[in-house]
Amino acid sequence: MQSNKNKNRTMITTAIFSLALAASFYAMAADKLPLSGKTVGVTIIGTDHDFDLKAYQGQINELKALGAKVIALDANRNDQTQVSQIQTLIAQRPDAIIEQLGNLKVLNPWLKRIKQAGIPLFTIDTETPYAINNTTSNNYSIGSELALQMVKDMHGVGKVVMFNGFSSVPVCKIRLDEIRYVFKSYPGIKIIKPELRDVIPNTVQQAYSDMSDMLTKYGPGSGLKAVVACWDVPMIGATQAIEAAKRTDVKTYGIDGSPEYVAMVRNPKSPAAAVVAQQPYEIGKQAAKNVATYLNGGSVPSFTLVPSVLITKAGKK
Template identity: 45%
Template sequence: MRRRLTILTAAISVLTASALALTGCTLKEGSSTAEPAAAATAAVAADVPSLEGKTVGVAAKDIVHDFSRIVYQSVQDRVTALGGKVVATQAEAKDDKHVADIENLIAQKPDAIIVILGDATTLAPVLQKVHDAGIPLFTIDNVSEYSVNNVTSDNWQIGSTLARTIAEDIGGKGRILVFNGFPGVAPCRIRYDELKLVLNDYPQIQLIQPELQDKYEGTVEDAKQQITDALTRYPKGDISAIWSCWDQPEIGAAQAVDAAGRSEIKIYGVDADKGALDLISDPTSSYTATIAQQNAAIGAGSADNVARYLGGQSDKVTPTTYFAPVLITKQNVSEKIAELGLGG
């Protein structure tokens, strides 16, 4: 993937989070990269062409958690705001249905198709079909050779920041239990790879084997049971932290850890789901930190790229559009919830 840094400012009525620019600062340095909401709203991309008379197909893997649900709605809202027609599907977290949904969109011959999430290997054949049909393909959190543009967070930054935060919080030594169930999903793969890369410099930290496998459905309860079982296998002192590439399993993990009174264990996830933020806001909870993504801006940004591409501005559409993530900890959770509009 060409990691060309492109920041797309998208201000629509449904955007409650201010657009953040990627800077040279790390997420750990504490300097706020957030623009005031008014400034973000004023930065409306006036050069985005209309989608009047255009139909955009939107195929989402699911709307199971906050990230996918908000992105899915934001894409549709922005296409509509630009005058376009939306044909939207969500596959209820079923890979075969996701493929079938995309095939159905191809048959309807829209002017463009946006695919949100999904396993790269599973989707590769159907994404090639989109390309072969001559329909411009755009993706969100799904790297594909057939995609004109992929909109995503900087998952390298997410992964390394979360890993460094864990390493520092546990004093550079200990054992981490990880959920690693989605190696075919690019953001999860990147975040996990960054975890291992960072830990190369922390020889006194080990990942516990075997790793746990999270599920996409019934995630919270399944993770809660897995961690409850793990706590019986690993007595106090054997687990320093629990890691996952997303918040849902960590919500269940925190519930299990808190119920067991294992206050020495710290929990870390990604997405800033409301359930995770509620736990991080609780000083007695083991949920220690999450990393927020700009969900609404990511969805709107993809729609804007479609409009630019179809409106004769393909030179303004880069292969990847990145949005900066934000580290949320127990120390800054109230501030960041207000700053990013995450209180709803």
């Protein structure tokens, strides 16, 4: 009887001891997480686009996995909301802020205030003097690679419809400028003036109707061969318009890698010819890792490039 009691007591003690041990290991592990005890603010203009949403999720998930408390702010495509959110965020004094995309003219004065408040700023797809690091794709090579693919498909001759509605977004400007730069070497290729403007919201519908008008104006035999924009959502509308007009002489080219457009490129019958797919989730994760490195005293380069891939009808390159 006595020995049974002792046995029970030993078992209970062992159980408690092992529980305490497990708890302390867990606590140690939590302590070891590079961002435990840190608060990081994430501000984004909107998440209605596939790229935006995946990059947003990538950074939030990675920040949480690294132990940080995250203040995630989606402005639902409203500049005033984003500005107010950033203002309140500065007052909350997080250990770091990540800002993703958005309009530089609107954001720069507020990014400056973040820096003035002494809060380390990290960006995704936004080149600004106030950030410690910008995580992005190599937009220079994205633009030129896509342009060269277009030149190849067009055999160096033909007319191009270009959408340029987002030239005020830095990554878009770089891509469009690169495309124009490549075309300069091929005098047989002409961009139709005036260029078209892609919009948010109603991107697909607007591109569909604009493209339909262009197809009417530039019929078969006019030399129109390609359509391009700095992202791929308007190209979904343009591709649908070309299909509806039953034209086989015009191809579309996009950037980002939205699932719908990638599926179009992979479809052998679709006029969608090529897309440079970025890795938005990876970009988001990388930005979070940079925050962790910086807050733990490590050095972070002024930009981090995440590889992108050109997808054509023939496959990945």
